[in-house]
Amino acid sequence: MQSDRRRIAHIDMDAFYASVELLRYPELRGQPVVIGGGSATRPVELPDGTRQYFRMRDYAGRGVVTTSTYEARALGVFSAMGIMKAAQLAPDAILLPTDFEAYRKYSRMFKEAVAGIAPQIEDRGIDEIYVDLSAWHDDVEDVARRIKEAVHAATSLTCSIGVAPNKMLAKISSELDKPNGLTILTRDDIERRIWPLAARKINGIGPKAAEKLAALGIETVADLAQAQPELLRAHFGRSYSEWLGRVAQGIDERPVQTYSEPKSISRETTFERDLHARADRARLSEIFTALCVRLADDLKRKGYVGRTIGIKLKYADFRGVTRDVTLPEPTGDAAVIRQAAGECLKRVPLDKKLRLLGVRVGTLTHKDELATAPVAAQAELPFS
The missing domain is CATH 3.40.1170.60 (MutS, DNA mismatch repair protein, domain I)
Known part of the structure; x- marks a missing residue:
């Protein structure tokens, strides 16, 4: 293969x-x-x-x-x-x-250190990446050690690296010898090192799926690999059951995606205590404005503007609600985002205490593709 x-x-x-x-x-x-x-x-x-x-x-x-x-x-x-x-x-x-500002700084430093050695990178978040090292097939361990040394030299921090024939196995192997580990995995190692692990160690098997598998007597990856396809299909459907069968055998053909467009960018915060739209109007307004400003900064830093502005609320009883609105032109302006999100807030009940507030911008476009950007005045937050 x-x-x-x-x-x-x-x-x-x-x-x-x-x-x-x-x-x-x-x-x-x-x-x-x-x-x-x-x-x-x-x-x-x-x-x-x-x-x-x-x-x-x-x-x-x-x-x-x-x-x-x-x-x-x-x-x-x-x-x-x-x-x-x-x-x-x-x-x-x-x-x-x-201190997310500090974490983002160190994230950039570690990724730049890796890119200086192996530039084929898929960014998976602030603290993890995939790297295609296929070009170094015969001396991949030496390259991995060079990456670890470069990351430590740039950040004074340690990382754990798993190298395997695919992304799924690489992610699992990076966790096997933490912290500061380096694990090289081949297909011959799957039965010895992967099959004894809990099935939930496979990225994509969440808590509910793991619980459902356990109810069927499937606890480990080995159990999953040996499960009858008919049994899995009866409980998980055709598509997901076929995926379970493949990953249990160590099969994952996904490529390293060196670039992907984000679908949306968001900011949210959970309050230290429940806040009420009327009694805590000033505090909510302050939080709302700060979220919109930080979101606008995120958009600017990443070079995007967006047309869909949305909000996310979670009430004290943990019930959640979302609303969004689509603007005629894309924006990255904090005042425009705040005004549009405020319009969304008018469309949800605000008679109960809130525990979380979030703002999102979607339908993204690269800013440099636009000739002009809309400007609007800041609006009042409709907490009253």
Whole structure:
């Protein structure tokens, strides 16, 4: 098969946000640290030059964990977990605020370091990329080590690399020897190293699918590889069951996509406490404006404008609602985005407390394709 000659690397920065923070606060190395707090959790500089850190046990609110150090993960604290729940598991862990500007800076540095060696890159997020190393088939391990060294030289951070015949296996292998790992996987290694893993380790098998598989007695990748196609088809449908059968055998022919157009760009925030449209109008207006400004900055930085402006609300009872409007001309202007999003807000009930607010711009176009850009005045937020 042609894929037997492919060598795809998945490069994943180790505990990325937490590792960036440890560069700033090196005295916290080796301690359980959680990233996800707001500005109130920022360390306090003391007169003697030391810092006073915020402890998890002192947190009150509904924030979620962005990431954690490996020491905190050993205590059961993982990303997307509620901070209050995490505080019960690790009350003495240190809580730090997120700093996405710093994370984006280090993300650019690590990707530039990789591109200097292997430019065939598929960007998968702030802390992970795929790289096509097929041109270095015979000395792929040496190239992978050079990449690790270049990333560390540029950022002082470590990454884990998995190299395999395809993207699916590369992603799994990058997780096998974390942190600071390097795993080279061939097709001959699938039964020995991949089949014993839990089926949910395959990217694309989510919690619900994993639960459904477990109910059928399918716990591992080996179980999935040996499952009868008729059984999978009866419970998952034709398309998804065929995909399950392929990936369990280590088959994934997806190419490394060096470029793809984003469908939309968005910003959202979960409030530390529920806010009401009337009682908290000033605070909501401030948050709304900030989201629109940050979204406009994102569009400018990435070189896009968009015609579809949308909002996302989540109420205190976790019920969500979205609305959008399509403008006659694309925009990247914060005031125009705010005005259009405000029109969307007028079309949703605002009689209940809110826990989340988000703004989105879709139907994107490259800014340099436009001769002119529309200008509009800033509008009032319809929280009243």
